[in-house]
Amino acid sequence: MDKRILPLAIGGLGIGTTEFTIMGLLPDVAGSLHIDIPQAGHFISAYALGVVVGAPILIGSSVKLKPKKVLIGLMVMFTIFNALSAAANSYGLMLAARFLSGLPHGAFFGVGTVVATKLAGKGKEAKYIALMFTGLTIANLLMVPAVTYIGHNFHWRWYFGIVAFVGLLTLLALYFWLPDLPGKPDADYRQELQFLRKPKPWYPLLITAIGFGGLFCWLSYINPLMTKVAGFKPTEIPYIMVLIGLGMVLGNLAGGIITDKIGAGKTTAYVIISSALVLLCIFLLSPIKGFSLVLTFLCPFVLMACNAPVNMMVIDASPNAEMMGAAFMQAAFNVANSAGAYLGGLPIAYGLTYNYPSLVGSGMAVIGFLIVLGYLKRYGNAKFAHVAAGH
Numbered sequence: 001m002d003k004r005i006l007p008l009a010i011g012g013l014g015i016g017t018t019e020f021t022i023m024g025l026l027p028d029v030a031g032s033l034h035i036d037i038p039q040a041g042h043f044i045s046a047y048a049l050g051v052v053v054g055a056p057i058l059i060g061s062s063v064k065l066k067p068k069k070v071l072i073g074l075m076v077m078f079t080i081f082n083a084l085s086a087a088a089n090s091y092g093l094m095l096a097a098r099f100l101s102g103l104p105h106g107a108f109f110g111v112g113t114v115v116a117t118k119l120a121g122k123g124k125e126a127k128y129i130a131l132m133f134t135g136l137t138i139a140n141l142l143m144v145p146a147v148t149y150i151g152h153n154f155h156w157r158w159y160f161g162i163v164a165f166v167g168l169l170t171l172l173a174l175y176f177w178l179p180d181l182p183g184k185p186d187a188d189y190r191q192e193l194q195f196l197r198k199p200k201p202w203y204p205l206l207i208t209a210i211g212f213g214g215l216f217c218w219l220s221y222i223n224p225l226m227t228k229v230a231g232f233k234p235t236e237i238p239y240i241m242v243l244i245g246l247g248m249v250l251g252n253l254a255g256g257i258i259t260d261k262i263g264a265g266k267t268t269a270y271v272i273i274s275s276a277l278v279l280l281c282i283f284l285l286s287p288i289k290g291f292s293l294v295l296t297f298l299c300p301f302v303l304m305a306c307n308a309p310v311n312m313m314v315i316d317a318s319p320n321a322e323m324m325g326a327a328f329m330q331a332a333f334n335v336a337n338s339a340g341a342y343l344g345g346l347p348i349a350y351g352l353t354y355n356y357p358s359l360v361g362s363g364m365a366v367i368g369f370l371i372v373l374g375y376l377k378r379y380g381n382a383k384f385a386h387v388a389a390g391h
Contacts, residue, residue, distance in 0.1 A: 002119065002128075002131070003177050004119050004177055004178060004179055005116060005119060005128060005131050005132060006173055006177055007071075007170060007173035007174040007177050007178045008071075008112040008115065008116060008131075008132040008135070008178075009131060009132055009133075009134050009135035010135055010166065010169055010170045010173050011071070011075060011078075011108055011112065011135065011167075011170040011174075012109070012112075012132060012133055012134070012135025012136040012139070013135035013136070013138060013139050013143060013166055014078065014082075014135075014139075014163055014166035014167050014169075014170055015078070015105050015108065015109070015135075015136060015139075016135065016136035016137070016138075016139025016140060016143065016144070017139045017143040017144060017147055017162070017163050017166065018047075018078075018082055018101060018160070018163040019047060019105070020139065020140060020144045021143070021144050021147045021148055021151065021159050021163075022043055022044060022047075022098075022159070023044065024144070024148040024151075024152070025148060025151045025152060025156045025159060026040045026041060026043075026044075027040075028151060028152055028155075028156040029043065029094070029156050032155075032156065033088075033089070033090065033091055033094060035091050039091060042095060043094055043095060043098045044098075045338070046095050046096075046098040046099040046102070047098045047099065047101060047102040047105075048102065048334045048337055048338055049099060049102065050098070050099040050100060050101060050102020050103045050105070051102040051103075051105045051106045051330060051331065051334045052106070052331045052334055052335070053102075053103065054102060054103030054104060054105065054106055054107055055105075055106025055107050055110055055327035055328065055330050055331045056193075056324065056327055056328065056331070057103075058074065058103060058104060058106075058107035058327075059106075059107050059110050059111070059323050059324050059327040060193070060324065062107075063184060063323070063324070064184060066180060066181060066182060067111050067114070067115050067181050067323075068174065068178050068179070068180050068181065070107075070111050071108060071111055071112065071115070071174055071178065072171060072174050072175065074104035074107050074108045074111070075104070075108065075167055075170050075171050075174060076171065077100075077103065077104045078101065078104045078105075078108070078167050078170075079164050079167030079168055079170075079171065081097055081100040081101040081103075082097075082101050082160050082163045082164045082167060083160065083161070083164040084097040084100070084101075085097040085098060085101060085160040086157045086159075086160035086161045086164065087157075105330065106327050106330030106331055106334070107327055107330075109132075109133075109326065109327075109329075109330050110323050110324065110325075110326040110327030110328075110329070110330060111323050111326075111327075112132050112326075113129055113132065113311050113315065113322075113323075113326035113329075114315065114322045114323045114326055115178070115181060116128040116129050116131070116132045117129065117315065117322075118181055119179070123260055124260055125260070125312060126255070126256045126257075126259035126260045126264065126308040126309065126311075126312050127256040127257055127259075127260050127308075128256075129256060129307075129308045129311050129312065130252050130253050130255060130256025130257070130307065130308045131253075131256070133252050133307055133308070134249065134252060134253065136252075137245065137248040137249040137251075137252045137304060138245070138249055139245075140241075140244065140245035140248050140249075141242060141245025141246055141248065141249050142242075142245065144241070144245070145238050145241055145242055145245075147159050147162055147163075148238075149238075150162070191320075191321070193321070193324065194321070195317065195318040195319075195321045195324065195325060196328075198317070199378075200317040200375075200378075200379060201314055201317035201318050201325055201328070203313065203317070203371055203372075203374065203375040203378075203379075204268075204310045204311075204313035204314040204317065204329065204332075204375070205314065205328060205329065205332045206332075206368075206371050207268060207272070207306075207310055207313075207368045207371050207372055207375075208306075208310050208329060208332040208333055208335075208336055209332040209333075209335040209336050209339065210336070210339075210364050210367050210368045210371070211272050211275070211306065211336075211364065211365050211367070211368020211369070211371070211372075212303065212306070212332075212333060212336035212337075212340070212368075213335075213336040213337075213339045213340035213343065213361070213364045214275055214276070214279055214303065214340065214360075214361030214362060214363075214364040214365040214368070215275070215299070215300065215303040215336070215340065215361065216336055216337050216338075216339075216340025216341050216344065216361075217279075217340040217341075217343060217344030217357045217358065217360045217361030217364065218279060218282060218299055218340075218344070218357060218358045218361050219244070219300075219340075220340060220341040220344055220345070220357070221344060221345070221348065221354050221357045222237075222240070222241075222244070222296075223237055224354040225282075225286060225354040225355060225357075225358075226240055226286075226292065226296070228353070228354055229286045229287055229292075229353060229354050229355050230286050230287065230288075230289055230292040231287070231289060232289070240293075240296060243293065243296050243297050244296060244297075244299075244300050245300075246297065247296070247297040247298065247299065247300035247301040247304070248300045248301070248304045249304075250301055251300060251301035251302060251303065251304035251305040252304040252305065252307050252308070254301070254305050255267060255271065255304065255305030255306060255307055255308045255309060256307075256308040258305070258309075259308050259309040259312060262381075263381035264308075264309035264310070264312040264313045264316070264381070265309070265313065265372065265375055265376045265379070265380070265381040266376070266381050267305070267306075267308075267309040268306055268309045268310055268313065268372050268375075269369065269372045269373065269376065271302055271303070271305045271306045271309070272306060272365055272368045272369040272372055273365070273366075273369045274302045275299070275302040275303045275306070275365045276362045276363075276365035276366045276369060277362075278295060278298050278299050278302055279299065279358045279359070279361040279362035279365060280358075280359070280362040281295055282295045282299060282355065282358040283355050283356065283358040283359040283362065286355045286358070287355075310329065311326060311329055313375070314326060314328070314329045340361065340364070343360050343364070344357030344358075344360050344361060345357070346360070347359070347360060
Protein backbone atom coordinates (compact mmCIF):
# COMPACT_ATOMS: atom_id res chain seq x y z
CA MET A 1 0.00 0.00 0.00
CA ASP A 2 1.15 3.54 -0.79
CA LYS A 3 2.57 4.91 2.49
CA ARG A 4 0.84 8.24 1.89
CA ILE A 5 -2.61 6.64 2.13
CA LEU A 6 -1.82 4.73 5.36
CA PRO A 7 -2.71 7.64 7.73
CA LEU A 8 -6.22 7.74 6.26
CA ALA A 9 -6.58 3.95 6.55
CA ILE A 10 -5.41 3.98 10.19
CA GLY A 11 -7.90 6.74 10.94
CA GLY A 12 -10.62 4.61 9.34
CA LEU A 13 -9.56 1.72 11.58
CA GLY A 14 -10.13 3.84 14.68
CA ILE A 15 -13.43 5.23 13.40
CA GLY A 16 -14.76 1.80 12.48
CA THR A 17 -13.76 0.41 15.86
CA THR A 18 -15.48 3.13 17.88
CA GLU A 19 -18.63 3.07 15.72
CA PHE A 20 -19.34 -0.67 15.71
CA THR A 21 -17.80 -2.17 18.87
CA ILE A 22 -20.35 -0.60 21.22
CA MET A 23 -23.10 -2.75 19.66
CA GLY A 24 -21.57 -5.84 21.23
CA LEU A 25 -20.87 -4.18 24.59
CA LEU A 26 -24.25 -2.55 25.31
CA PRO A 27 -25.09 -4.91 28.21
CA ASP A 28 -21.68 -4.25 29.82
CA VAL A 29 -22.00 -0.47 29.46
CA ALA A 30 -25.60 -0.51 30.65
CA GLY A 31 -24.79 -2.51 33.76
CA SER A 32 -21.83 -0.32 34.69
CA LEU A 33 -23.79 2.93 34.30
CA HIS A 34 -26.92 1.48 35.99
CA ILE A 35 -29.21 1.96 32.99
CA ASP A 36 -31.19 -0.48 30.84
CA ILE A 37 -30.09 -1.72 27.43
CA PRO A 38 -32.57 0.42 25.42
CA GLN A 39 -31.11 3.50 27.16
CA ALA A 40 -27.61 2.31 26.32
CA GLY A 41 -28.77 2.05 22.71
CA HIS A 42 -29.05 5.84 22.76
CA PHE A 43 -25.24 5.93 22.69
CA ILE A 44 -25.36 4.41 19.18
CA SER A 45 -27.93 6.95 18.04
CA ALA A 46 -25.98 9.82 19.60
CA TYR A 47 -22.86 8.87 17.65
CA ALA A 48 -24.80 8.64 14.37
CA LEU A 49 -26.38 12.05 15.06
CA GLY A 50 -22.91 13.48 15.69
CA VAL A 51 -21.78 12.21 12.27
CA VAL A 52 -24.75 13.80 10.49
CA VAL A 53 -24.34 17.13 12.30
CA GLY A 54 -20.55 17.30 12.31
CA ALA A 55 -19.83 16.45 8.68
CA PRO A 56 -21.15 19.63 6.99
CA ILE A 57 -20.37 21.97 9.89
CA LEU A 58 -16.73 20.96 10.38
CA ILE A 59 -16.07 20.76 6.64
CA GLY A 60 -17.71 24.14 6.13
CA SER A 61 -15.70 25.80 8.89
CA SER A 62 -12.40 24.52 7.49
CA VAL A 63 -12.79 24.82 3.73
CA LYS A 64 -9.98 27.39 3.44
CA LEU A 65 -7.40 25.31 5.32
CA LYS A 66 -4.89 22.76 4.05
CA PRO A 67 -6.30 19.20 4.17
CA LYS A 68 -3.44 17.91 6.36
CA LYS A 69 -4.12 20.55 9.00
CA VAL A 70 -7.84 19.79 8.93
CA LEU A 71 -7.32 16.04 9.24
CA ILE A 72 -4.96 16.47 12.20
CA GLY A 73 -7.48 18.74 13.92
CA LEU A 74 -10.30 16.26 13.36
CA MET A 75 -8.24 13.38 14.73
CA VAL A 76 -7.34 15.43 17.81
CA MET A 77 -11.08 15.84 18.46
CA PHE A 78 -11.67 12.15 17.84
CA THR A 79 -8.94 11.12 20.28
CA ILE A 80 -10.00 13.49 23.06
CA PHE A 81 -13.70 12.63 22.89
CA ASN A 82 -13.08 8.88 22.86
CA ALA A 83 -10.82 9.30 25.88
CA LEU A 84 -13.70 11.22 27.48
CA SER A 85 -15.98 8.27 26.73
CA ALA A 86 -13.56 5.99 28.57
CA ALA A 87 -13.88 8.18 31.65
CA ALA A 88 -17.66 8.76 31.48
CA ASN A 89 -19.41 7.69 34.68
CA SER A 90 -23.02 8.65 33.96
CA TYR A 91 -25.63 8.32 31.23
CA GLY A 92 -25.58 12.05 30.44
CA LEU A 93 -21.80 12.30 30.17
CA MET A 94 -21.56 9.20 27.99
CA LEU A 95 -24.35 10.47 25.74
CA ALA A 96 -22.52 13.77 25.27
CA ALA A 97 -19.17 12.05 24.72
CA ARG A 98 -20.61 9.74 22.06
CA PHE A 99 -22.24 12.65 20.22
CA LEU A 100 -18.97 14.61 20.29
CA SER A 101 -17.02 11.52 19.16
CA GLY A 102 -19.24 11.30 16.09
CA LEU A 103 -18.66 14.92 15.01
CA PRO A 104 -15.28 14.38 13.26
CA HIS A 105 -16.25 11.04 11.68
CA GLY A 106 -17.95 12.30 8.52
CA ALA A 107 -15.61 15.25 8.11
CA PHE A 108 -12.54 13.00 8.34
CA PHE A 109 -13.81 10.73 5.57
CA GLY A 110 -15.05 13.73 3.60
CA VAL A 111 -11.61 15.35 3.53
CA GLY A 112 -9.87 11.99 3.28
CA THR A 113 -11.89 10.91 0.24
CA VAL A 114 -10.78 13.97 -1.74
CA VAL A 115 -7.18 13.66 -0.50
CA ALA A 116 -7.17 10.02 -1.65
CA THR A 117 -8.18 11.04 -5.18
CA LYS A 118 -5.40 13.64 -5.24
CA LEU A 119 -2.80 11.07 -4.14
CA ALA A 120 -3.90 8.50 -6.70
CA GLY A 121 -2.47 8.20 -10.17
CA LYS A 122 -4.83 8.93 -13.05
CA GLY A 123 -7.39 6.15 -13.37
CA LYS A 124 -6.78 4.87 -9.82
CA GLU A 125 -8.99 7.31 -7.87
CA ALA A 126 -11.62 4.75 -6.85
CA LYS A 127 -8.94 2.26 -5.82
CA TYR A 128 -7.38 4.84 -3.49
CA ILE A 129 -10.75 5.67 -1.97
CA ALA A 130 -11.22 1.95 -1.33
CA LEU A 131 -7.75 1.76 0.24
CA MET A 132 -8.70 4.53 2.66
CA PHE A 133 -11.88 2.68 3.65
CA THR A 134 -9.88 -0.53 4.10
CA GLY A 135 -9.24 0.61 7.67
CA LEU A 136 -12.97 0.80 8.32
CA THR A 137 -13.56 -2.69 6.92
CA ILE A 138 -10.56 -4.22 8.72
CA ALA A 139 -12.00 -2.77 11.91
CA ASN A 140 -15.05 -4.98 11.37
CA LEU A 141 -12.91 -7.98 10.48
CA LEU A 142 -10.37 -7.87 13.33
CA MET A 143 -10.63 -4.92 15.71
CA VAL A 144 -14.33 -5.09 16.58
CA PRO A 145 -14.26 -8.79 17.60
CA ALA A 146 -10.97 -8.35 19.47
CA VAL A 147 -11.94 -5.16 21.29
CA THR A 148 -15.39 -6.59 22.08
CA TYR A 149 -13.68 -9.58 23.71
CA ILE A 150 -11.36 -7.30 25.71
CA GLY A 151 -14.20 -5.01 26.74
CA HIS A 152 -16.41 -7.89 27.84
CA ASN A 153 -13.77 -9.90 29.70
CA PHE A 154 -11.87 -7.02 31.32
CA HIS A 155 -13.82 -3.75 31.23
CA TRP A 156 -15.68 -1.85 28.53
CA ARG A 157 -13.58 1.26 29.26
CA TRP A 158 -10.63 -0.52 27.61
CA TYR A 159 -12.60 -0.28 24.37
CA PHE A 160 -12.50 3.52 24.31
CA GLY A 161 -8.92 3.55 25.57
CA ILE A 162 -7.82 1.38 22.64
CA VAL A 163 -9.69 3.65 20.20
CA ALA A 164 -7.99 6.73 21.67
CA PHE A 165 -4.62 4.99 21.24
CA VAL A 166 -5.41 4.33 17.56
CA GLY A 167 -6.26 8.03 17.33
CA LEU A 168 -2.79 8.89 18.59
CA LEU A 169 -1.20 6.54 16.04
CA THR A 170 -3.24 8.23 13.31
CA LEU A 171 -1.99 11.66 14.41
CA LEU A 172 1.62 10.50 14.13
CA ALA A 173 1.00 8.93 10.73
CA LEU A 174 -0.73 12.08 9.45
CA TYR A 175 2.13 14.27 10.64
CA PHE A 176 4.93 12.18 9.15
CA TRP A 177 3.43 10.53 6.06
CA LEU A 178 0.60 12.64 4.63
CA PRO A 179 1.75 15.17 2.01
CA ASP A 180 0.97 18.82 2.71
CA LEU A 181 -1.50 19.44 -0.11
CA PRO A 182 -2.63 23.03 -0.81
CA GLY A 183 -5.82 24.42 0.66
CA LYS A 184 -8.51 26.61 -0.93
CA PRO A 185 -8.02 30.08 0.60
CA ASP A 186 -10.74 31.57 -1.62
CA ALA A 187 -13.38 28.97 -0.71
CA ASP A 188 -16.65 30.06 0.87
CA TYR A 189 -18.91 27.93 3.08
CA ARG A 190 -22.10 29.09 1.42
CA GLN A 191 -20.69 28.50 -2.04
CA GLU A 192 -19.62 25.01 -0.97
CA LEU A 193 -23.27 24.17 -0.27
CA GLN A 194 -24.47 25.37 -3.65
CA PHE A 195 -23.87 21.95 -5.19
CA LEU A 196 -26.96 20.69 -3.30
CA ARG A 197 -29.16 22.97 -5.40
CA LYS A 198 -28.55 20.71 -8.40
CA PRO A 199 -30.18 17.29 -8.78
CA LYS A 200 -27.00 15.38 -9.70
CA PRO A 201 -25.50 14.93 -6.18
CA TRP A 202 -28.84 13.81 -4.78
CA TYR A 203 -28.66 10.61 -6.84
CA PRO A 204 -25.62 9.10 -5.04
CA LEU A 205 -26.84 10.47 -1.70
CA LEU A 206 -30.21 8.75 -2.13
CA ILE A 207 -28.59 5.59 -3.47
CA THR A 208 -26.50 5.47 -0.28
CA ALA A 209 -29.29 6.37 2.16
CA ILE A 210 -31.72 3.83 0.65
CA GLY A 211 -29.57 1.18 -1.03
CA PHE A 212 -27.07 0.88 1.84
CA GLY A 213 -30.08 0.70 4.17
CA GLY A 214 -30.55 -2.84 2.90
CA LEU A 215 -27.23 -3.79 4.51
CA PHE A 216 -28.37 -2.52 7.90
CA CYS A 217 -31.81 -4.16 7.62
CA TRP A 218 -29.89 -7.44 7.58
CA LEU A 219 -26.88 -6.61 9.75
CA SER A 220 -28.88 -5.07 12.62
CA TYR A 221 -30.56 -8.42 13.27
CA ILE A 222 -27.76 -10.77 12.31
CA ASN A 223 -27.53 -12.40 15.75
CA PRO A 224 -31.14 -13.62 16.01
CA LEU A 225 -31.18 -14.44 12.27
CA MET A 226 -28.25 -16.82 12.61
CA THR A 227 -29.27 -18.32 15.97
CA LYS A 228 -33.06 -18.52 15.68
CA VAL A 229 -33.45 -19.06 11.91
CA ALA A 230 -30.20 -20.65 10.71
CA GLY A 231 -29.69 -22.63 13.91
CA PHE A 232 -26.16 -21.60 14.89
CA LYS A 233 -25.07 -21.55 18.52
CA PRO A 234 -24.61 -18.15 20.22
CA THR A 235 -20.95 -19.05 20.79
CA GLU A 236 -20.48 -19.25 17.00
CA ILE A 237 -21.62 -15.67 16.36
CA PRO A 238 -18.12 -14.11 16.78
CA TYR A 239 -16.83 -16.33 13.94
CA ILE A 240 -19.79 -15.31 11.79
CA MET A 241 -18.96 -11.65 12.47
CA VAL A 242 -15.41 -12.27 11.26
CA LEU A 243 -16.88 -13.72 8.05
CA ILE A 244 -18.93 -10.53 7.64
CA GLY A 245 -15.81 -8.43 8.15
CA LEU A 246 -13.91 -10.44 5.54
CA GLY A 247 -16.71 -9.84 3.05
CA MET A 248 -16.54 -6.11 3.76
CA VAL A 249 -12.77 -5.95 3.26
CA LEU A 250 -12.72 -7.85 -0.03
CA GLY A 251 -15.89 -6.22 -1.38
CA ASN A 252 -14.60 -2.73 -0.66
CA LEU A 253 -11.32 -3.40 -2.51
CA ALA A 254 -13.09 -5.12 -5.41
CA GLY A 255 -15.47 -2.19 -5.79
CA GLY A 256 -12.59 0.25 -6.11
CA ILE A 257 -10.80 -1.84 -8.75
CA ILE A 258 -13.96 -2.46 -10.81
CA THR A 259 -14.98 1.21 -10.66
CA ASP A 260 -11.66 2.33 -12.15
CA LYS A 261 -12.21 -0.15 -15.01
CA ILE A 262 -15.88 0.32 -15.97
CA GLY A 263 -16.98 3.54 -14.26
CA ALA A 264 -18.90 4.41 -11.09
CA GLY A 265 -22.44 4.40 -12.47
CA LYS A 266 -22.23 0.95 -14.06
CA THR A 267 -20.44 -0.52 -11.03
CA THR A 268 -23.10 0.83 -8.69
CA ALA A 269 -25.89 -0.57 -10.86
CA TYR A 270 -24.36 -4.08 -10.96
CA VAL A 271 -23.59 -4.06 -7.24
CA ILE A 272 -26.98 -2.75 -6.08
CA ILE A 273 -29.01 -5.25 -8.10
CA SER A 274 -26.69 -8.04 -6.91
CA SER A 275 -27.27 -7.00 -3.30
CA ALA A 276 -31.06 -7.10 -3.87
CA LEU A 277 -30.74 -10.69 -5.11
CA VAL A 278 -28.45 -11.73 -2.25
CA LEU A 279 -30.78 -10.24 0.37
CA LEU A 280 -33.71 -12.05 -1.25
CA CYS A 281 -31.74 -15.30 -1.08
CA ILE A 282 -31.05 -14.66 2.62
CA PHE A 283 -34.80 -14.35 3.17
CA LEU A 284 -35.45 -17.63 1.35
CA LEU A 285 -32.43 -19.77 2.28
CA SER A 286 -31.33 -18.72 5.79
CA PRO A 287 -32.78 -21.87 7.41
CA ILE A 288 -30.14 -23.88 5.49
CA LYS A 289 -26.85 -23.52 7.38
CA GLY A 290 -24.47 -23.91 4.47
CA PHE A 291 -26.29 -21.39 2.29
CA SER A 292 -26.61 -18.95 5.19
CA LEU A 293 -22.83 -18.89 5.66
CA VAL A 294 -22.14 -18.29 1.97
CA LEU A 295 -24.73 -15.49 1.89
CA THR A 296 -23.31 -14.01 5.09
CA PHE A 297 -20.07 -13.47 3.18
CA LEU A 298 -21.69 -12.34 -0.09
CA CYS A 299 -24.05 -9.75 1.41
CA PRO A 300 -21.38 -7.45 2.90
CA PHE A 301 -19.15 -8.15 -0.11
CA VAL A 302 -21.61 -6.80 -2.69
CA LEU A 303 -22.85 -3.93 -0.54
CA MET A 304 -19.38 -2.67 0.42
CA ALA A 305 -18.38 -2.91 -3.25
CA CYS A 306 -20.74 0.05 -3.68
CA ASN A 307 -18.65 2.25 -1.37
CA ALA A 308 -16.02 3.53 -3.80
CA PRO A 309 -18.33 4.12 -6.79
CA VAL A 310 -20.94 6.15 -4.90
CA ASN A 311 -18.18 8.29 -3.39
CA MET A 312 -16.80 8.88 -6.88
CA MET A 313 -20.30 9.77 -8.08
CA VAL A 314 -20.76 12.42 -5.41
CA ILE A 315 -17.30 13.87 -6.03
CA ASP A 316 -18.11 14.13 -9.74
CA ALA A 317 -21.41 15.82 -8.85
CA SER A 318 -19.83 18.45 -6.56
CA PRO A 319 -17.07 20.23 -8.52
CA ASN A 320 -15.15 22.73 -6.36
CA ALA A 321 -16.98 21.37 -3.30
CA GLU A 322 -15.75 17.76 -3.30
CA MET A 323 -15.00 17.61 0.43
CA MET A 324 -18.47 18.87 1.31
CA GLY A 325 -19.99 16.34 -1.08
CA ALA A 326 -18.00 13.49 0.45
CA ALA A 327 -18.99 14.68 3.94
CA PHE A 328 -22.67 14.56 3.00
CA MET A 329 -22.04 11.04 1.73
CA GLN A 330 -21.05 10.03 5.27
CA ALA A 331 -24.23 11.63 6.59
CA ALA A 332 -26.22 9.61 4.03
CA PHE A 333 -24.45 6.43 5.14
CA ASN A 334 -25.57 7.04 8.73
CA VAL A 335 -29.11 7.75 7.55
CA ALA A 336 -28.92 4.30 5.93
CA ASN A 337 -27.77 2.87 9.26
CA SER A 338 -30.71 4.33 11.18
CA ALA A 339 -33.34 3.75 8.48
CA GLY A 340 -32.26 0.18 7.82
CA ALA A 341 -32.35 -0.77 11.48
CA TYR A 342 -35.79 0.84 11.94
CA LEU A 343 -37.45 -0.48 8.77
CA GLY A 344 -35.89 -3.92 9.21
CA GLY A 345 -37.37 -4.09 12.69
CA LEU A 346 -40.95 -3.44 11.56
CA PRO A 347 -41.76 -7.01 10.42
CA ILE A 348 -40.28 -8.34 13.66
CA ALA A 349 -42.50 -5.97 15.63
CA TYR A 350 -45.49 -7.50 13.82
CA GLY A 351 -44.47 -10.99 14.87
CA LEU A 352 -42.70 -12.19 11.72
CA THR A 353 -39.47 -14.18 11.82
CA TYR A 354 -35.95 -12.74 11.72
CA ASN A 355 -35.38 -13.44 8.03
CA TYR A 356 -37.97 -10.81 7.07
CA PRO A 357 -35.66 -7.82 7.62
CA SER A 358 -33.63 -9.12 4.68
CA LEU A 359 -36.74 -9.01 2.50
CA VAL A 360 -37.21 -5.36 3.47
CA GLY A 361 -33.53 -4.80 2.69
CA SER A 362 -33.95 -6.37 -0.75
CA GLY A 363 -36.77 -3.95 -1.47
CA MET A 364 -34.60 -1.01 -0.42
CA ALA A 365 -31.82 -2.22 -2.72
CA VAL A 366 -34.28 -2.42 -5.63
CA ILE A 367 -35.26 1.20 -5.01
CA GLY A 368 -31.55 2.08 -4.95
CA PHE A 369 -31.12 0.28 -8.28
CA LEU A 370 -33.93 2.30 -9.86
CA ILE A 371 -32.24 5.50 -8.71
CA VAL A 372 -28.97 4.34 -10.30
CA LEU A 373 -30.80 3.72 -13.58
CA GLY A 374 -32.17 7.25 -13.40
CA TYR A 375 -28.65 8.58 -12.84
CA LEU A 376 -27.25 6.64 -15.80
CA LYS A 377 -30.06 7.76 -18.09
CA ARG A 378 -29.59 11.41 -17.15
CA TYR A 379 -25.82 11.70 -16.71
CA GLY A 380 -24.25 8.60 -18.24
CA ASN A 381 -21.17 6.87 -16.82
CA ALA A 382 -19.00 9.87 -15.83
CA LYS A 383 -15.21 9.63 -16.11
CA PHE A 384 -14.40 12.20 -13.41
CA ALA A 385 -12.23 14.45 -15.55
CA HIS A 386 -12.23 17.27 -13.01
CA VAL A 387 -10.96 14.95 -10.30
CA ALA A 388 -8.08 13.76 -12.43
CA ALA A 389 -7.28 17.34 -13.34
CA GLY A 390 -6.49 18.05 -9.69
CA HIS A 391 -3.28 16.01 -9.67
